[in-house]
Amino acid sequence: MGKEKVMIVDDEERIRSLMRDFLVREGIQTVEASDGEEALTLFFEHKDLDVIILDVMMPKLNGWQVLEEIRRYSQVPVIMLTALSEEQDELKGFRLGVDEYVTKPFSPRVLVARVKSILKKKEETAADILEAPGLTLNKISREVYADGIKVELSLKEFELLTYFMENPGTALSREAILNHVWNYNYYGDARTIDTHVKTLRSKIGAKGECIKTVWGVGYKFEA
Secondary structure, rough: OOEEEEEOOOOOOOHHHHHHHHHHHOOOOOEEOOOOHHHHHHHHHHOOOOEEEEEEEOEEEOOHHHHHOOOOOOOOOEEEEOOOHHHHHHHHHHHOOOOOEEEEEOOOOHHHHHHHHHHHHHHHHHHHEEEEEOOOEEEOOOEEEEOOOOEEEHHHHHHHHHHHHHHHOEEEEEEHHHHHHOOOOOOOOHHHHHHHHHHHHHHHHHHHEEEEEEOOOOOEEEO
């Protein structure tokens, strides 16, 4: 740990200050928002957020609305803060993708411990999760989500997307793709790749535009 960044979203300055002080002591960077609209603005400005601490009851946009919008683009861990403790509220949070649920009033030390636990798990699994805006690939569970919707891919489509996402911005030749995805013993031709790319683009919807054709070479993944 050392370069982690947490966004604190709460309309009470006193609570934001308290959480900031405890996080900074642990060497964690923070950014702060006092309402839902500001939270979304900061979310899109800071692409390197590791955890979001999000209050439910806020002006302009409430926590549920903010979370729903965030989940369209990212699976960044979210700790939800609320003064409510009813079961249906907790269930709603988990349905929307909440990772932790903390009821006010809370202990800052306990909250920081939860943040650190999430950061540790994230660090351990980082190599297994590939992310681009609106696109998440889990190499362990072999699951792909495009704009929050699970996408069913064949084995080769999954391996092809993995190869692309592991090499963003790199023009990959058809030969390199064949060697990596189909291995050296495969005696197919370029049409095999083109067919799989066409199907892959279709399955991941609007995110298919991330797979660019490099004429005379092959393909390039650009988030």
